[in-house]
Amino acid sequence: MFRYLFILLFFHIYSFSQSFDETESKIKSLYNFSLTQGKSYDWLEHLSNQVGSRLSGSLGAERAVEWAKQELENLKLDKVWIEPVMVPKWVRGNFEYASIESSTGNSINVSVCALGGSIATPSNGIRAQVIEIRSIEELKKLGKKEIQEKIVFFNSPMDPTEINTFLAYRKLVNLRRNGAKEATKYGAIAVVIRSLNLVNDDFPHTGSMSYGKTKLNQRIPALSISTNGANLLSSMIKLDPSLKFFIKQNCKNYPDVLSYNVIGEIEGYEYPKKIILIATHLDSWDLGDGSHDNGSGVVQSMEVLNNFKSLKIRPRHTIRVVLFMNNENSLSGSKEYLKNSIKKSENHLFALESDSGGFSPRGFSFDSSTQIFKKVKNWNQFFKPFFADNFYISDSGVDIKLFKSTGSVLSSLKTDSQKYFEYHNSAQDIFSKVNKRELELGSAAISSLVYLVDTFGL
Amino acid sequence: MFRYLFILLFFHIYSFSQSFDETESKIKSLYNFSLTQGKSYDWLEHLSNQVGSRLSGSLGAERAVEWAKQELENLKLDKVWIEPVMVPKWVRGNFEYASIESSTGNSINVSVCALGGSIATPSNGIRAQVIEIRSIEELKKLGKKEIQEKIVFFNSPMDPTEINTFLAYRKLVNLRRNGAKEATKYGAIAVVIRSLNLVNDDFPHTGSMSYGKTKLNQRIPALSISTNGANLLSSMIKLDPSLKFFIKQNCKNYPDVLSYNVIGEIEGYEYPKKIILIATHLDSWDLGDGSHDNGSGVVQSMEVLNNFKSLKIRPRHTIRVVLFMNNENSLSGSKEYLKNSIKKSENHLFALESDSGGFSPRGFSFDSSTQIFKKVKNWNQFFKPFFADNFYISDSGVDIKLFKSTGSVLSSLKTDSQKYFEYHNSAQDIFSKVNKRELELGSAAISSLVYLVDTFGL
Numbered sequence: 001m002f003r004y005l006f007i008l009l010f011f012h013i014y015s016f017s018q019s020f021d022e023t024e025s026k027i028k029s030l031y032n033f034s035l036t037q038g039k040s041y042d043w044l045e046h047l048s049n050q051v052g053s054r055l056s057g058s059l060g061a062e063r064a065v066e067w068a069k070q071e072l073e074n075l076k077l078d079k080v081w082i083e084p085v086m087v088p089k090w091v092r093g094n095f096e097y098a099s100i101e102s103s104t105g106n107s108i109n110v111s112v113c114a115l116g117g118s119i120a121t122p123s124n125g126i127r128a129q130v131i132e133i134r135s136i137e138e139l140k141k142l143g144k145k146e147i148q149e150k151i152v153f154f155n156s157p158m159d160p161t162e163i164n165t166f167l168a169y170r171k172l173v174n175l176r177r178n179g180a181k182e183a184t185k186y187g188a189i190a191v192v193i194r195s196l197n198l199v200n201d202d203f204p205h206t207g208s209m210s211y212g213k214t215k216l217n218q219r220i221p222a223l224s225i226s227t228n229g230a231n232l233l234s235s236m237i238k239l240d241p242s243l244k245f246f247i248k249q250n251c252k253n254y255p256d257v258l259s260y261n262v263i264g265e266i267e268g269y270e271y272p273k274k275i276i277l278i279a280t281h282l283d284s285w286d287l288g289d290g291s292h293d294n295g296s297g298v299v300q301s302m303e304v305l306n307n308f309k310s311l312k313i314r315p316r317h318t319i320r321v322v323l324f325m326n327n328e329n330s331l332s333g334s335k336e337y338l339k340n341s342i343k344k345s346e347n348h349l350f351a352l353e354s355d356s357g358g359f360s361p362r363g364f365s366f367d368s369s370t371q372i373f374k375k376v377k378n379w380n381q382f383f384k385p386f387f388a389d390n391f392y393i394s395d396s397g398v399d400i401k402l403f404k405s406t407g408s409v410l411s412s413l414k415t416d417s418q419k420y421f422e423y424h425n426s427a428q429d430i431f432s433k434v435n436k437r438e439l440e441l442g443s444a445a446i447s448s449l450v451y452l453v454d455t456f457g458l
Numbered sequence: 459m460f461r462y463l464f465i466l467l468f469f470h471i472y473s474f475s476q477s478f479d480e481t482e483s484k485i486k487s488l489y490n491f492s493l494t495q496g497k498s499y500d501w502l503e504h505l506s507n508q509v510g511s512r513l514s515g516s517l518g519a520e521r522a523v524e525w526a527k528q529e530l531e532n533l534k535l536d537k538v539w540i541e542p543v544m545v546p547k548w549v550r551g552n553f554e555y556a557s558i559e560s561s562t563g564n565s566i567n568v569s570v571c572a573l574g575g576s577i578a579t580p581s582n583g584i585r586a587q588v589i590e591i592r593s594i595e596e597l598k599k600l601g602k603k604e605i606q607e608k609i610v611f612f613n614s615p616m617d618p619t620e621i622n623t624f625l626a627y628r629k630l631v632n633l634r635r636n637g638a639k640e641a642t643k644y645g646a647i648a649v650v651i652r653s654l655n656l657v658n659d660d661f662p663h664t665g666s667m668s669y670g671k672t673k674l675n676q677r678i679p680a681l682s683i684s685t686n687g688a689n690l691l692s693s694m695i696k697l698d699p700s701l702k703f704f705i706k707q708n709c710k711n712y713p714d715v716l717s718y719n720v721i722g723e724i725e726g727y728e729y730p731k732k733i734i735l736i737a738t739h740l741d742s743w744d745l746g747d748g749s750h751d752n753g754s755g756v757v758q759s760m761e762v763l764n765n766f767k768s769l770k771i772r773p774r775h776t777i778r779v780v781l782f783m784n785n786e787n788s789l790s791g792s793k794e795y796l797k798n799s800i801k802k803s804e805n806h807l808f809a810l811e812s813d814s815g816g817f818s819p820r821g822f823s824f825d826s827s828t829q830i831f832k833k834v835k836n837w838n839q840f841f842k843p844f845f846a847d848n849f850y851i852s853d854s855g856v857d858i859k860l861f862k863s864t865g866s867v868l869s870s871l872k873t874d875s876q877k878y879f880e881y882h883n884s885a886q887d888i889f890s891k892v893n894k895r896e897l898e899l900g901s902a903a904i905s906s907l908v909y910l911v912d913t914f915g916l
Contacts, residue, residue, distance in 0.1 A: 032619045160895070161490040163844050198895065360818070360874045362845060386621050387820060387874070390845070416818045416845070416874060418895045437618070437656065437876045 018455065027382050027448045030307055034444035039306055041436045043071065043299040044358070048289040048431035055116075055286040056326035057089025057257045064282050065260045068323050071302060072264035075309050079267070082260035085336035087326040089257045090117055092286055093250035096204075096223060098192075100236055101127070101244040108236075110229030112192065113204040113287065114251040115176060116329045117211070118222040125248035126151065126190050126221065132237050136175065136182045148187025151245050153237075154179050155194045155230050158421065165417040166356070169196055169424075173207070180222040181212045190221045190247060194230040196421060202226045203426040206285050208329045223247055261333045265320035266308055268454075274317045276453055277351040277408070278304050278446065279334065279400050281327030288429035292420065295431075296358030296439055298323055300413075303443035304450050315454045317349060327355075327399055338402050348408040350453050351400040354446055357423070358439040359415035363390030364449060367401075367410035372458055376409075379452050388445045390414065409458050413446055476913065485840050485906045488765055492902035497764055499894045501529065501757040502816070506747040506889035513574075513744040514784035515547025515715045522740050523718045526781050529760060530722035533767050537725070540718035543794035545784040547715045548575055550744055551708035554662075554681060556650075558694055559585070559702040566694075568687030570650065571662040571745065572709040573634060574787045575669070576680040583706035584609065584648050584679065590695050594633065594640045606645025609703050611695075612637050613652045613688050616879065623875040624814075627654055627882075631665070638680040639670045648679045648705060652688040654879060660684045661884040664743050666787045681705055719791045723778035724766055726912075732775045734911055735809040735866070736762050736904065737792065737858050739785030746887035750878065753889075754816030754897055756781055758871075761901035762908050773912045775807060785813075785857055796860050806866040808911050809858040812904055815881070816897040817873035821848030822907060825859075825868035830916055834867075837910050846903045848872065867916050871904055 034040065051067055054060035065082060072080045098112040114120075131146060132153045133139060139147065154175045162168035179191045195205035204226045211219045225233065236243055262282060268274065280297040284290020301321045308319060324333030341348070363383065366373050373393055380389040395401070396410035403410060415438075423429040492498065509525055512518035523540060530538045556570040572578075589604060590611045591597060597605065612633045620626035637649045653663035662682045669677045683691065694701055720740060726732065738755040742748020759779045766777060782791030799806070821841065824831050831851055838847040853859070854868035861868060873896075881887040 028619075031621070035618045160493045161486075163489070163899070360876055387848070418818055418899070419893055435877055441621070441876070 023455065024382060026451060029311060030447045030451060031386060031444040033307055033311055034303060034440045034447065035437065037310070038303055038440050038443055040299045040303045040439050040443045043302060044291060044295050044434060044439060045431060047295045047298065048291045052289050053286045054282065054284050054290065056087040056259060056283045056329065057254065058286065061259060061283055061325060065262055065325065068262040068282060068298070072262065072305070075264070075305055077264045077266055077305060080264040082262050083337060083340065085259055085261055085325055085332050086256040087259045087332045088329050089254040090329060091252050091254065093120065093252060096249040098223070098225065098245065098247045100233055101246060102236060102240060107246070108232065110232060111202045111204050111226040112223045112229065112247065113206050114249045115193070115209040115222040115224055116206055116285065117209050117253065118180070118251055119219050120250040120252060121190070121221045121248050123250070125246055127244050127246045128189055129242060130233065130237060130245045132234055136178065139182055139186060144186045147183065150188060151190045151192055151247070152179070152183040152188040153192045153233060155234050157194065158196055158198050160198060165198060165421050169421060172196055176207050176224070177209055180209055180220055181214050184214055184218050184220050188220060190223070192223045192225050192247065195224050195227050197227050197426070198421045200227045200231065202228050203428050205424060205426040206287055207425045221247065221249060223249065259325040261325055261337050262323040263320065264305060265318055266305060266315055268315050268317040270316040272318050274347050274349045276317050276319050276450055277348050278321045278450065279351055280323060280353055280355055281333065281399050282323035283326050283328050285328055285425050287425065287427045289431060290429055291431045291434045292357035292423050292429050293425065294355050296434060296442065297354035300354045300439070300443040300446055304447045307447040313451065317454050319450060319454065324399060331398060331402070334399055334402050348403055348406055349458060350411070351403040351408045352411045352446060352449060353397045353400045354413040354442060355397050355399055356413060356415040356417065357420045358434040358442060359417070359419065360438045361388040361442045361445040362414050362416055363388050365392055365394035365396065365412045365414055367394065367396040367404065372409055375458070382448065382452065383445065386441065386445065411449065413442060415442065481913065482840060484909060487769060488905045488909060489844060489902040491765055491769055492761060492898045492905065493895065495768070496761055496898050496901055498757045498761045498897050498901045501760060502749060502753050502892060502897065503889060505753045505756065506749045510747050511744045512740065512742050512748065514545040514717060514741045514787065515712065516744065519717060519741055519783060523720055523783065526720040526740060526756070530720065530763070533722070533763055535722045535724055535763060538722040540720055541795060541798065543717055543719055543783055543790050544714040545717045545790045546787050547712040548787060549710050549712065551578070551710060554707040556681070556683065556703065556705045558691055559704060560694060560698060565704070566690065568690060569660045569662050569684040570681045570687065570705065571664050572707040573651070573667040573680040573682055574664055574743065575667050575711065576638070576709055577677050578708040578710060579648065579679045579706050581708070583704055585702050585704045586647055587700060588691065588695060588703045590692055594636065597640055597644060602644045605641065608646060609648045609650055609705070610637070610641040610646040611650045611691060613692050615652060616654055616656050618656060623656060623879050627879060630654055634665050634682070635667055638667055638678055639672050642672055642676050642678050646678060648681070650681045650683050650705065653682050653685050655685050655884070656879045658685045658689065660686050661886050663882060663884040664745055665883045679705065679707060681707060717783040719783055719795050720781040721778065722763060723776055724763060724773055726773050726775040728774040730776050732805050732807045734775050734777050734908055735806050736779045736908065737809055738781060738811055738813055739791065739857050740781035741784050741786050743786055743883050745883065745885040747889060748887055749889045749892045750815035750881050750887050751883065752813050754892060754900065755812035758812045758897070758901040758904055762905045765905040771909065775912050777908060777912065782857060789856060789860070792857055792860050806861055806864055807916060808869070809861040809866045810869045810904060810907060811855045811858045812871040812900060813855050813857055814871060814873040814875065815878045816892040816900060817875070817877065818896045819846040819900045819903040820872050820874055821846050823850055823852035823854065823870045823872055825852065825854040825862065830867055833916070840906065840910065841903065844899065844903065869907065871900060873900065
């Protein structure tokens with residue numbers, strides 16, 4: 001009955017173009033192709049295992065640019081190019097080291113890693129008392145007297161009762177981003193952040209941090225400690241609040257270096273000047289190989305173009321994929337792209353992002369007017385057979401949020417997020433954690449949404 | 459707006475009992491408890507790794523009965539008991555062996571396993587030519603002339619474009635169940651079935667088969683070959699249709715043995731005679747440890763009782779969990795339970811099953827009148843925050859389908875099925891393939907549905 005009503009409504013709105021059944025069957029063919037002849041999984045295998053991690057400014061990043069450009073060229077698109085952009089270069093150096101010293105000569109190693117952008121410790125490390133707190137507010141409450149000369153240990157676990165794990169992450173990510181900047185105001189000599197990880201294990205999770213306007217000589221090292229390490233440190237502090245913690249890292253910030261966004265497009269036959277953009281970041285953190293964050297999004301985005309080419313779908317609008325260099329420790333790539341795009345007076349009708357990991361797709365979020373959302377919400381009917389029909393209004397992801405200012409409609413692929421933060425920004429984010437079918441279903445989902453926007457407009 | 463309308467409607471229908479917010483908050487507390495203090499994951503660890511596989515009639519099955527009874531008793535329920543039932547006993551014997559012989563002295567091993575219920579090969583194996591076909595219809599078309607004295611190789615791959623993987627499975631499972639029975643009519647000397655597996659790997663997948671009324675002396679051995687093995691065999695047959703295939707297995711059927719269903723309940727304070735049943739199977743196949751099929755369903759079902767006890771929810775109806783012995787190679791457990799239940803004139807208001815693996819829950823199927831479905835469909839609003847709101851009408855699973863005759867409303871937990879058939883009935887179905895959060899979300903989902911049925915009736 002609902003289906004019947006929907007079909008009626010659909011015909012009413014779209015009678016000018018093509019039938020419900022035709023649309024349904026085209027979407028099915030996009031799914032079938034992605035699941036049986038798509039390139040996503042092979043591409044991801046190469047990007048993850050042959051190129052590997054690709055932090056901006058690294059050799060891996062340069063190899064990823066070459067690889068992506070070559071693969072897009074192999075698709076025989078109308079145009080493939082790279083766009084120069086200056087990006088930060090931060091290098092981890094030797095692996096980090098930390099130990100809990102309960103008494104002289106008695107120490108236990110725990111797993112830590114430097115946060116991206118952090119400075120090194122002095123070459124012989126830092127050995128100091130630890131103050132365990134939960135929040136930046138607590139820092140303020142305790143004040144200089146309790147904080148100075150100490151290592152601040154932010155030990156806030158992610159909330160396991162938050163079903164959308166991205167929300168649990170967002171509640172705490174400020175500690176990682178700004179913990180060092182805040183703690184230094186009270187005389188702390190380093191900060192150690194509990195890894196943003198929903199399970200207890202020995203893998204520290206990195207991520208970006210910033211000193212903001214903190215003077216160079218007031219900057220302090222920032223590390224992430226594994227959840228197991230954090231639990232151990234916390235319970236040992238309870239036994240002996242005066243215990244010492246030793247940390248050592250020799251990461252380093254270098255001047256910005258030249259890198260590239262990678263761009264490919266199929267020109268629209270009806271509206272070549274109106275662009276449907278699929279935008280995502282090509283760079284990754286250096287731990288693991290960035291298979292979920294965001295190798296998956298990269299190959300899924302490229303697969304949209306492969307799907308259109310292979311199935312000989314001629315788009316009315318220009319379908320463009322842009323792979324940004326450097327989302328992980330600034331947004332250089334997307335800023336540069338947008339700047340140039342505005343110069344060229346380009347019109348981005350729609351910007352779509354896949355950056356929630358290669359997990360089973362659940363639907364899409366949209367950042368648009370209510371009126372436009374009302375229209376696209378109707379399309380979720382087409383995604384019901386694929387269990388990806390959860391369409392809702394929400395802020396968009398970081399890769400595309402800058403496009404908001406240009407009036408584009410923004411959208412993000414949403415996946416099942418239960419496992420995302422077990423892997424995110426850690427050595428666990430590797431190819432074997434991505435399931436082929438789930439990855440391919442994501443490729444098919446974004447291809448289908450792009451197809452709908454192209455066919456029916458916004 | 460929709461939410462507002464729903465709340466109005468909800469109050470209208472349920473004003474006699476409790477408010478929307480109260481219900482919402484109770485369900486949230488069931489989720490919170492399952493995710494933070496539940497026993498599901500620890501239970502599953504024990505059942506999978508300490509008890510292990512538990513094919514009916516095996517020592518593992520007996521240990522599983524003891525374990526489940528003990529754990530239910532630990533919950534201090536109103537009643538825990540075991541119900542005797544005679545179950546089939548089939549034993550795999552030594553691991554099976556198969557090789558493709560392209561020429562004398564040149565052979566390649568491939569992974570196979572006996573199907574549950576199959577007879578052995580002669581002790582020196584079977585060496586014969588292979589005929590590769592896709593279906594039972596093809597068997598009939600080829601006839602005795604092409605089939606006799608040969609090993610029939612059913613090589614039908616699961617359809618990767620079927621998004622609900624259970625549907626892809628159902629399309630082919632008849633080959634496994636009845637392939638031997640059919641092939642023997644045309645003089646085949648054994649059947650080898652391509653594993654019902656969506657990926658290419660070296661793990662053969664077992665499962666039940668039946669000879670039906672085939673005379674004892676006309677029964678032929680039935681094996682499953684891994685998907686990689688099937689692909690290899692198929693391509694080698696193309697090169698040399700006369701190649702020989704060698705198979706050897708020494709599995710055996712024994713007379714039925716005594717085992718038990720395990721049952722525990724909390725008595726309802728208002729309708730003690732009306733039973734809300736959570737029913738699932740305790741036995742598993744012997745390859746792997748049955749973590750997804752169906753250790754997950756077992757611990758999730760037990761968790762419903764733990765949730766009610768721990769959160770001090772006194773149910774209006776009797777909440778009963780029954781763990782059936784022997785779903786995998788007959789339905790002895792559920793048949794026996796139902797027989798006894800009818801004798802005792804028990805009234806099962808509702809029967810709920812979790813047997814789709816410990817994956818991320820998506821919703822529930824219902825097997826009921828349209829009128830009742832209309833009522834329960836409204837409840838899916840409560841599952842939206844947990845992404846488990848896909849409620850639909852469908853046939854129920856095997857564990858509870860017999861209850862249809864008693865007029866009970868039937869329901870099955872539905873999970874994300876993308877990976878299920880990579881593991882199902884194979885050595886891949888092990889504890890490490892179950893994600894803690896996803897398992898716990900399933901426990902919470904079925905607890906919540908039971909809570910709603912108990913609170914608002916059907």
